[in-house]
Amino acid sequence: xxVVLLEDxxxxxxxxxxxKVNDGYARNFILPKxxxxxxxxxxxxxxxxxxxxxxKLAAEQLAAAKxxxxxxxxxxxxxxxxxxxxxxxxxxxxxxxxAAAATEQLSLEIDKKKLVLAEPxxxxxTHEVPVKxxxxxxxxxxxxxxxx
Numbered sequence: 001x002x003v004v005l006l007e008d009x010x011x012x013x014x015x016x017x018x019x020k021v022n023d024g025y026a027r028n029f030i031l032p033k034x035x036x037x038x039x040x041x042x043x044x045x046x047x048x049x050x051x052x053x054x055x056k057l058a059a060e061q062l063a064a065a066k067x068x069x070x071x072x073x074x075x076x077x078x079x080x081x082x083x084x085x086x087x088x089x090x091x092x093x094x095x096x097x098x099a100a101a102a103t104e105q106l107s108l109e110i111d112k113k114k115l116v117l118a119e120p121x122x123x124x125x126t127h128e129v130p131v132k133x134x135x136x137x138x139x140x141x142x143x144x145x146x147x148x
Contacts, residue, residue: 002039065134076142092120
């Protein structure tokens with residue numbers, strides 16, 4: 001019996017894949033647990049339409065991410081930080097503060113988890129902070145840290 005998998009099944013296949021299994025395995029395990037459906041022409045057509053819709057959504061998300069990346073590349077965020085002795089920075093700037101400043105100054109909703117900071121920024125000046133918007137799209141946000 002051929003089955004279209006609705007979810008990943010260990011040692012059998014991935015979601016959306018058409019696999020050939022024994023009739024008993026399909027009737028007693030895959031079909032009752034809703035892990036797959038029988039590979040009829042209707043189900044295959046539904047699968048094809050579903051894949052086309054998912055590809056369309058993925059393309060739209062990629063286009064939106066590229067558009068947002070272009071806006072981020074053109075803009076910069078300014079943050080002020082106290083200076084300690086001899087002009088050294090007192091404290092640091094984290095991704096949470098950068099995301100809040102981007103929302104306030106640029107009206108861009110950037111999730112702090114999308115900012116790729118190895119460690120908080122501790123020096124004055126201009127820093128390039130990578131922003132991971134999509135699997136294929138990464139933008140660089142210019143963050144300027146000035147003395148308060």
